[in-house]
Amino acid sequence: MLLDAFEIIRLVVGIILITIPGFLWSYIFSKQFTFFERIIFGIILSLGFLTSSIYILNINFNIKINSTLTFIIYLVYTIPVVIIYIFSIYKFGFPKIDIKKLNNKKIILFGILIFSFVIGFLPHFLNNHYLPFHVDEWIHWSYTNAVFTSGQTSFVDPYIGKGIISSPEIGFHLLTASIKWISGSSLQTIFLFMPSIIGVLITLTAFNVGERSKRRFGLEAAFLIIFVPTTVRYLGPKFYVPVAVGLFLFIFIIWLTQNEKIHGSILFFPLIFFIFIIHPVTALASILVIFLYSMFLLLEKKVKIAVFNILFSILPILIILILATRWDYFIDRFIETLQGMEFVSKLPHIWITFEHLGILTWALFIFGVYFAFSKGDSIKKTLSTSAILFLIIIGLYSLYSFGFPVVYDRSFLYLFILVTLIAGIGLSEIRKIKIKISDFKILKESQIKKLKLSVLIPIILCILIIGIGLFSQSSIEYYKLINEKEYNDFVWIKDNINNYGDENHTFNRAAIAPSKASAFSAITGLYIISSNVNPLYGYQLSGEMQEFLINKCFDTGFMQKYQISIVYGNCNNSNLTKIYDKVYIYPGLFEK
Numbered sequence: 001m002l003l004d005a006f007e008i009i010r011l012v013v014g015i016i017l018i019t020i021p022g023f024l025w026s027y028i029f030s031k032q033f034t035f036f037e038r039i040i041f042g043i044i045l046s047l048g049f050l051t052s053s054i055y056i057l058n059i060n061f062n063i064k065i066n067s068t069l070t071f072i073i074y075l076v077y078t079i080p081v082v083i084i085y086i087f088s089i090y091k092f093g094f095p096k097i098d099i100k101k102l103n104n105k106k107i108i109l110f111g112i113l114i115f116s117f118v119i120g121f122l123p124h125f126l127n128n129h130y131l132p133f134h135v136d137e138w139i140h141w142s143y144t145n146a147v148f149t150s151g152q153t154s155f156v157d158p159y160i161g162k163g164i165i166s167s168p169e170i171g172f173h174l175l176t177a178s179i180k181w182i183s184g185s186s187l188q189t190i191f192l193f194m195p196s197i198i199g200v201l202i203t204l205t206a207f208n209v210g211e212r213s214k215r216r217f218g219l220e221a222a223f224l225i226i227f228v229p230t231t232v233r234y235l236g237p238k239f240y241v242p243v244a245v246g247l248f249l250f251i252f253i254i255w256l257t258q259n260e261k262i263h264g265s266i267l268f269f270p271l272i273f274f275i276f277i278i279h280p281v282t283a284l285a286s287i288l289v290i291f292l293y294s295m296f297l298l299l300e301k302k303v304k305i306a307v308f309n310i311l312f313s314i315l316p317i318l319i320i321l322i323l324a325t326r327w328d329y330f331i332d333r334f335i336e337t338l339q340g341m342e343f344v345s346k347l348p349h350i351w352i353t354f355e356h357l358g359i360l361t362w363a364l365f366i367f368g369v370y371f372a373f374s375k376g377d378s379i380k381k382t383l384s385t386s387a388i389l390f391l392i393i394i395g396l397y398s399l400y401s402f403g404f405p406v407v408y409d410r411s412f413l414y415l416f417i418l419v420t421l422i423a424g425i426g427l428s429e430i431r432k433i434k435i436k437i438s439d440f441k442i443l444k445e446s447q448i449k450k451l452k453l454s455v456l457i458p459i460i461l462c463i464l465i466i467g468i469g470l471f472s473q474s475s476i477e478y479y480k481l482i483n484e485k486e487y488n489d490f491v492w493i494k495d496n497i498n499n500y501g502d503e504n505h506t507f508n509r510a511a512i513a514p515s516k517a518s519a520f521s522a523i524t525g526l527y528i529i530s531s532n533v534n535p536l537y538g539y540q541l542s543g544e545m546q547e548f549l550i551n552k553c554f555d556t557g558f559m560q561k562y563q564i565s566i567v568y569g570n571c572n573n574s575n576l577t578k579i580y581d582k583v584y585i586y587p588g589l590f591e592k
Contacts, residue, residue, distance in 0.1 A: 007189045014183020015043065015197060021078040022046035024085045029263065036109075037208050037255075040201065044252055048274040049077050050178045051171050055153060055277055064151035065174070067181040074182065108219055109207060116203040116226045119473060120196030123230070123238055126474055131487055132191045133478040134232055134239045135518050135534045141187055142522035144173045144180075149525070154326075159518075159537050161508070161527040166326045171277030172242040188487075191240045198244050199226070199237050202417075205251045210424055212258040214377050215432070221424030223462065224364075225251075227469040228416045229356035231476055233348060234409045243410055246282030249275045251417060253286040257293045257309065258379050265308035273316040280327060281410045284334075287313050289386050296378040330406075337404045345405035349398070350412060356476070357416060358468035360461060365419045368426030380425055387418040431458045481533070482519045489568070490523040492580055497526070497566065500585055507565040507585050511558075513549060514542040520568065529562045559586050 022042030026033055033041060053073045057063040124130055132138055143165065146155040153174070154166040167173065179190055206225040210218030228247075230236025237244045253271070256264055268290065276283035290313045294306040321331060337343065354362050369387075372380035390411045397408035482490070497507050509527045512520045517531035530538035530545040538545075541562075548558045553571035558564070567576060567584040576584040 007185060008193060011179075011183050011185040011189050011193055011197075014179060014185060017182055018046045018050070018179070019043040021074075021081050022049075024081045027088075028081070028084070029267075030259070030261070034208070034211070036204055040205050040208060040252060040255070043201065044249065044271075046077070047175055047178065048270060050074060051175045051277070052270060052274050053077075054174050054178070055171060058151075058153050065147055065153070065177070066151055070178050070181045105219060109204075109222065112207075112219065112222050112226070113200050113203055116199045116222075117196045119226050119469075120199035120238055121193070122473055123476070123478055124192065127478060127480070129478075129480050129484075130192055131188070131480075131482065131484065132240065132519075133480065134235065134241065135481060136235065136241050137191055137239055138481060138519045138522045139535060140169075140172060140176070140241060141191060142518070143167055144176045144187065145522065145525060147173045147177050158525065159521050159528055159531070159535060168327050168330055169242040169277075169279055170326070171274065172245060172279065175245065175278065194240045195238045195244060198240075198248050202228075202237060202248050202251055205248065205255055206421060206424070209251065209255045209258070209379070209421065210428070212255065213379055215375065215425075215428070217424045217428035220427040220431075220458075221421050224361060224420040224423050224427065224465070225417065227357060227361065227465070227473070228413070228420060229473070229476065231356075232478060233350060234412045236413055242279040243282065243413060246275065246279035246410075247413060247417060249278070250282050250286055250289075250414060251421075254289060254379070254383070254421075257290055257382070260297070260302065260305050262305065262308055265305060265312050268309065268312040269316055272313050273320070276316065276320060276327075280330060281407055282414075283317070284407070285390075285410070285414045287317070288389065289382060292385050292389070293378060293382040296381055300378065333404055334407075337402070337407075340402070342401045343403075343405055344401060345408070347405070347409070350394075350409070356472050357419060358465060358472060360465050360468060361420065361423045364423035364426035364430075364461075366426070367429065368422035368424070371425055371429045372422060375429075376425065380422075383418050383422050383425075387415060387422060390415040390418065427458055427461065430461070431455065482516050486516065486519075487523065489580065489582060490520055493526070493566070493568070493583060494524045496580070497524070500579060500587075505565075505587055507587075509562070509564055509566070511545060511548060511553070511562075511564045511567045511569070513569070514539075514545055526566065529564065553584065556586075 019039060019042045022045035023038050024042075025045055026038040026041045029041070050070065050073055054065055054069065057069070057073075058065055063069060123133065127133075132141065142158050143155075146158040146165070147153070150156065153170050154164050157163045157165050176187075176190060179185070179194070180187065183190075203222045203225055207218040207222035210216055210221040228237060230238035235241050235243050237247055249271070253268075253275075256267065256271070272283055272286060275286055290309050294309040297303075297306040297309070320327065333343065365387075368380075369384045372384040376384075393403060393411045394408060394415065397403040397405075501507055507526075509529065510520065510524070512528060514530045514532040517528040517537070518533055518535065520526070521528050528537060530541040532539055532542040544558070548555050549567075549569045553559075553567050553569060553573045553576060556573065556575050559567075565586050567586070568582055569584075570582060571578075571584045573584075576586055578584050
């Protein structure tokens with residue numbers, strides 16, 4: 001394994017440092033939050049403030065993005081609340097924290113959170129692979145590095161060295177940069193362990209959602225949401241990608257809607273903006289949930305809060321439409337789909353099956369929908385209605401190609417989040433049913449008094465769900481873009497290649513196997529000429545590139561034609577100079 005314990009500790013400490021000021025601000029926002037709600041509120045408030053501030057300052061005032069700016073924003077955000085908190089302690093004493101007693105529910109919750117972290121790391125452990133799996137992770141690694149080097153939200157394409165990239169998910173790269181600068185962690189640590197941390201945060205937020213309901217289902221929701229799958233087709237919380245952060249923010253939106261306060265509605269404005277710059281599709285999914293919840297509030301005659309919810313969730317999108325051009329392409333495509341234009345995905349079709357969540361979870365989901373509409377409050381009805389709508393979105397695209405492919409792809413993840421929450425409702429209702437067992441003649445009277453089927457049945461169901469879930473999670477296949485030896489080689493190139501350049505020579509464009517080019521460029525920061533995985537640069541050259549490498553890099557003319565100055569492979573060419581294992585430079589041609 002490439003990481004040490006100190007790296008992991010630094011990342012966790014960094015997350016705690018980010019959370020603390022938001023945790024303190026939560027006391028100003030509301031005195032009714034629980035301790036666990038303050039944790040989630042705190043980390044989202046802090047990350048939202050940091051990310052959004054960096055973005056706005058760079059876009060509007062062209063202030064360069066770097067660690068100094070991040071720390072200044074962090075201090076401006078933190079110092080006032082620390083002063084307020086100290087003054088409050090001086091005047092009123094320490095605030096009450098509801099975690100004084102370690103009761104059974106909290107013990108079970110801690111166990112579930114530990115289990116969530118383990119499941120989040122399971123793909124790396126089972127595959128003995130301690131690097132990112134998915135090519136999208138390597139792309140976001142590369143774009144985050146581009147933010148570091150350029151200090152801008154738009155930057156020169158880091159793969160080929162020309163053209164400007166204006167990522168529609170720039171908020172994710174700014175958020176990742178903030179975590180790196182405050183924690184001091186490496187990108188490898190962040191991309192490897194943030195999925196597990198995000199999984200824990202999603203699990204804790206699911207608990208908060210369930211505990212806010214009148215008929216509580218927090219533990220059940222927290223337990224079941226762990227099994228939301230991650231695949232190479234539609235991604236998920238076990239990859240460090242924008243939609244993984246989006247899922248965390250999506251479920252936080254569900255929690256926030258339950259507060260039914262005007263200041264909560266106002267908070268939708270910055271929150272939807274924050275979600276949109278990280279993952280626009282999740283912002284649209286969040287608005288859908290807010291809209292549905294507001295409809296149920298209208299039925300309950302809570303007109304004022306419903307109107308505020310809708311207004312402050314839609315307003316940031318309208319402002320973005322007017323002021324920003326970064327998302328024009330995707331907004332235009334979305335509008336075109338509403339007008340009936342068909343967009344066919346180039347990726348394999350997805351079918352809804354019982355395979356990953358398991359048939360028991362789906363059965364509990366159906367049971368939960370029944371209770372949501374028969375006995376549930378507005379949030380339970382919203383969860384069920386939202387799940388049905390996402391099923392409709394998936395069905396319309398699957399059957400009639402109505403919709404935009406990326407919306408169709410991500411709708412599976414929003415559906416799975418909702419299914420597990422609603423299944424939690426079903427499981428909790430089973431636990432609350434008073435089952436009479438006095439007619440069970442095979443049981444002795446003393447046994448009957450001790451036996452509680454309302455407890456026994458949920459325990460059996462949970463054990464079965466764990467078994468099914470572990471089998472399903474461990475059977476999902478992932479690919480390895482590079483191995484750890486190659487990663488170490490690429491890191492060496494990044495750290496040492498500049499030592500071989502001078503005022504007349506530079507080594508910045510590489511020949512590398514097209515299947516590894518994306519990861520190579522992300523790690524080394526060097527340019528490539530051919531990649532046959534996303535992003536597809538010079539795809540038409542992939543055959544020629546592979547032939548060049550197979551022939552031991554003998555074709556010097558190929559290097560001259562495409563201005564290649566460094567090669568990673570097994571070479572036998574007297575014009576090349578070997579500087580490291582499988583690393584060669586071609587110094588005779590290139591001058592600045």
